[in-house]
Amino acid sequence: MNLIREIWQSIVRRDPLSTDKGKSELVFLNVWLHIHPAKVKKEHFKFNHTFYLGFITFFLFLVLVTTGIALMCYYRPYPSVAYQDMKDLQFVVFMGPFLRSMHRWAAHAMVICVFLHMCRVFYTGSYKKPRQFNWVVGVILLLLTLGLSFTGYLLPWDQLAFWAITVGTNIGGYAPFVGNYIRELLLGGHTVGQEALIRFYVLHVAVLPSLVILLTIVHFWRIRKDGGLSRPIWKLKPNKPEELVTIGATPQTAPLQAVAASSDKTYGLMEVVTGKPIFETVAPEEEEDAVFSYPFAFFREAIALMATVTVVMATSLFWHAPLEELANPAKTPNPAKAPWYFLGLQELVSHSALIGGVVAPSLMVLALLVIPYFDRNPSRRPSDRKWAIWLFTIFVVINLVLIVIGTFFRGPGWAFVPPWVHVVAGAE
Amino acid sequence: MNRRSFLSWGTAGMATLGSAMAVSFGAVVRFMTPSVFYEPPQTFKIGKPLDFAYGAPTFLADEKIYVFRDRDKGFSVASAVCTHLGCTVKFFTNDDQFHCPCHGSIFAESGKVVHGPAPRPLNWFEVTLARDGQLLVDKDKIVPASYRLMV
Numbered sequence: 001m002n003l004i005r006e007i008w009q010s011i012v013r014r015d016p017l018s019t020d021k022g023k024s025e026l027v028f029l030n031v032w033l034h035i036h037p038a039k040v041k042k043e044h045f046k047f048n049h050t051f052y053l054g055f056i057t058f059f060l061f062l063v064l065v066t067t068g069i070a071l072m073c074y075y076r077p078y079p080s081v082a083y084q085d086m087k088d089l090q091f092v093v094f095m096g097p098f099l100r101s102m103h104r105w106a107a108h109a110m111v112i113c114v115f116l117h118m119c120r121v122f123y124t125g126s127y128k129k130p131r132q133f134n135w136v137v138g139v140i141l142l143l144l145t146l147g148l149s150f151t152g153y154l155l156p157w158d159q160l161a162f163w164a165i166t167v168g169t170n171i172g173g174y175a176p177f178v179g180n181y182i183r184e185l186l187l188g189g190h191t192v193g194q195e196a197l198i199r200f201y202v203l204h205v206a207v208l209p210s211l212v213i214l215l216t217i218v219h220f221w222r223i224r225k226d227g228g229l230s231r232p233i234w235k236l237k238p239n240k241p242e243e244l245v246t247i248g249a250t251p252q253t254a255p256l257q258a259v260a261a262s263s264d265k266t267y268g269l270m271e272v273v274t275g276k277p278i279f280e281t282v283a284p285e286e287e288e289d290a291v292f293s294y295p296f297a298f299f300r301e302a303i304a305l306m307a308t309v310t311v312v313m314a315t316s317l318f319w320h321a322p323l324e325e326l327a328n329p330a331k332t333p334n335p336a337k338a339p340w341y342f343l344g345l346q347e348l349v350s351h352s353a354l355i356g357g358v359v360a361p362s363l364m365v366l367a368l369l370v371i372p373y374f375d376r377n378p379s380r381r382p383s384d385r386k387w388a389i390w391l392f393t394i395f396v397v398i399n400l401v402l403i404v405i406g407t408f409f410r411g412p413g414w415a416f417v418p419p420w421v422h423v424v425a426g427a428e
Numbered sequence: 429m430n431r432r433s434f435l436s437w438g439t440a441g442m443a444t445l446g447s448a449m450a451v452s453f454g455a456v457v458r459f460m461t462p463s464v465f466y467e468p469p470q471t472f473k474i475g476k477p478l479d480f481a482y483g484a485p486t487f488l489a490d491e492k493i494y495v496f497r498d499r500d501k502g503f504s505v506a507s508a509v510c511t512h513l514g515c516t517v518k519f520f521t522n523d524d525q526f527h528c529p530c531h532g533s534i535f536a537e538s539g540k541v542v543h544g545p546a547p548r549p550l551n552w553f554e555v556t557l558a559r560d561g562q563l564l565v566d567k568d569k570i571v572p573a574s575y576r577l578m579v
Contacts, residue, residue, distance in 0.1 A: 163515070167530060170513035185460050189467055191514075330489030332516040334529030350531040350545050353512060414532040 023292040033298075035220055037228065039290040040297050043236065044229040049124065052304045053117035058216065059308040060110040064148075065209065067103040075155065077201035079194050082157040083326045090323060101316035107149050109312065111341050114145045122371070122392050125380030126230040132372035134222040137215055139368045144212050146341065151204035153339050154197060162327035163336040165200070166192050171338075171349055171357040179358070191329070234381035334412040343406025344399050350414050367395075470567040473558055477503065477579045480563075484521050493553065493565060494519055494526075502578035505565050506539055507551040517550070526550065538573050549573065 014025035024038040043049075074093055075085045089096035118138060121127055127135035154165040169192065173183040188195030223229060324333075338346045348356025375388055382389060411417030429437075472491060480486050485494040485506070492508040508526075510517050515530035525542060526535035533544030540549045554569035555577045563577075 163530075167513045167515065184462075185457070188460075188462050189465050191467065193467060195462060195466065330492065330516065332529045336515050336530040346531075349513065353545055353547060413527060413529055 017294060020292070023294045026294050033293075035224055036293045036297060037224070038293060040228065040293050041231070041290050042296070043231040043289075045297060045300050046231065049232045050230055051116070051120060052300075053113055053120050055301060055304045056308050057110060057113040057117055059305045060106045060113060060312070061212065061216070062305075063106045063309060063312055064103060064110065067099050067106065068205065068209075070099050071103055072205060077155065077197050079157055079197055079327070082155065082197060086156045086158070086323055090320075097320050098313075098316050101319065101321045102312050104321035105315045105319070106312045107152060108340075110145055111149055114142050118142060118368075119392075119396060121230070123382070123389065124230055124232065125382075125385060127372040128375070128378065128380060129372075131222070131226045134219060134226060135372045136369055137219050137222065139365070141212065141215050141219060142368075143365065144208055144215065148204060148208045148212065149341070150339060151200040151208065154192070154200045155204065156323055157197065157327050158324040159327055159331075159333050160322070160324045162192055162329065163333055164338050164342075165196070167336055167346065168338045168342060169196075171342075171345065171353065174353045174357045176358070234379075335410055335414055337406070337410070340403065340407050343410075344402030347402045347406040347410070350410075364395075471564065473560075473562040473564050476562055477557075485519055487519065491565070492516060493567075495555075495563075498576070502576040503555050503563060504573075504576050505553045505555045507553065507567075509551075510546060511541075511548040511550060512544070512546040540573075 012026075013029050015022035017023055017026060027033050027036050027038045071089065074089055074096070076082060086100075089100050093099075121135065121138065150165075150168060153168075154161045169183050169187060172186070173179045175182065184190065186196070186199060187193070188199050337343060345357065345361060348360055350356070377385060377388065379385060408419040409416055411421075468490070474488060474491065474493075474495065477497075480495055480497045480503070482497050482499050485496045487494055487508065494506045494508055496504045496506065498504075506526075508516050510528040510530065510533055512528065512531055512533050515528050517526040517528045517533070517535065519526050524537045526537075526539075528534070528544065528546065531545050533546035534542040535546065535550050536542050538549075539552060541547075552571050552573050552575055554566045554571045554575065556564045556566075557577065557579060558564040
């Protein structure tokens with residue numbers, strides 16, 4: 001028994017979790033957990049402030065990586081066999097449909113959760129100083145998520161995949177000057193074919209996931225450095241904000257005394273660096289409402305993780321990811337639609353390809369990127385930010401309405417058809 | 429090292445590093461640009477003139493073209509690729525127009541845009557007679573809509 005205890009100690013190297021020292025050491029002696037503070041304030045984990053959307057997005061990404069690697073064992077990115085492999089996954093591979101459905105639904109859910117997460121961060125004013133740059137990182141992560149979803153869309157090589165990517169990449173071709181060249185780089189040719197499939201596959205399984213992982217690390221690190229998870233600072237008891245101390249700030253009560261340096265004094269890095277850091281406005285961890293991350297924070301995160309995985313698994317048990325017939329370049333389905341999150345774009349493009357496909361989305365992304373630098377209002381209280389909230393809500397509603405029109409109200413020939421009207425495709 | 433030589437060596441170093449990075453970036457872009465396209469040839473034979481009927485155009489699915497044959501004027505070949513976003517248009521004989529299934533563009537029989545988001549008329553390709561008597565289409569050669577091959 002002593003040997004087992006010794007082996008266990010050599011792994012965890014901490015005091016028992018029944019002690020405060022053990023609870024702290026669990027966090028800072030563990031490479032995976034030490035992104036957390038040893039102690040958190042309960043308000044950082046208020047569900048009705050953040051809805052845990054960031055956690056859920058990250059957990060969905062973990063589900064996607066796991067199921068994605070499993071699917072890679074059975075998928076070959078070559079047109080003549082890719083679709084055959086999809087059929088194998090559908091009918092032959094043990095748990096194939098389940099894994100594929102999990103991957104598909106988690107991907108859709110991730111797009112939705114990233115978007116909702118962005119809305120939450122906006123409405124709670126969490127992008128304001130000192131978190132401006134983390135908002136920018138978040139916007140890039142949103143674009144990468146869309147990129148991952150878009151590149152994954154082609155891989156099944158069915159009619160849905162082929163035409164969604166044909167339409168989607170042709171939208172990109174409208175970009176001035178470089179549009180056609182970028183399209184050619186992306187497709188490795190002039191039309192969606194075998195070169196396009198292998199390039200999309202490489203982007204989907206290697207390039208984009210690596211970028212997402214790198215930026216996610218930055219995103220999380222910055223949350224910790226910028227004061228921890230967002231909390232409803234304007235709802236806290238009025239004396240609370242004053243209790244915050246800024247590390248490096250001179251205490252108001254007792255001014256610093258000049259102390260004669262002794263010749264044998266050694267300096268730590270924190271003493272060499274002078275001046276007030278621009279980041280890390282943190283609450284002192286000794287405050288009475290701070291609790292140890294273990295178990296308070298970890299329990300809540302574990303619940304969010306299990307809930308996320310459970311919902312994805314349950315959905316995949318009851319609804320399987322669709323697979324249409326084999327891609328046929330000669331026969332365009334009517335109507336041909338891009339992936340649903342690009343249907344707002346496609347709706348714009350159906351009016352004007354240049355304005356709808358290039359100008360509007362570029363302006364949208366640019367607007368998102370500059371929000372934290374453009375919005376100079378320091379207050380995070382919603383009643384102080386009526387204009388910002390109105391503008392952002394209009395932005396969200398326009399996007400949603402366009403997507404809903406493109407998804408449910410467009411029939412053959414992109415004619416306006418309400419979803420309750422059944423249309424038999426014309427002279428097909 | 430004095431200030432002058434530090435600055436000149438520094439400038440030279442930064443310039444070298446900068447150009448090395450620019451060249452590397454160019455090399456990456458060039459690497460990703462295909463040197464060979466494994467795509468169907470742009471020039472191909474579609475058969476003898478007698479294979480094509482008068483009246484409604486013949487659709488060749490693999491080549492994505494419509495072959496028109498007119499009793500008085502002869503042959504002309506239209507692209508079936510919508511100029512908007514690359515979907516395949518379909519010719520309807522009831523109104524003699526091309527309809528695009530993706531965004532509702534409509535083209536007249538002459539290829540002109542009648543309706544919808546399409547920015548340009550459909551392309552017309554050069555069609556000639558090969559030595560073996562077959563019709564030869566060259567998709568790299570765009571011709572005016574008035575182009576005809578009289579056989």
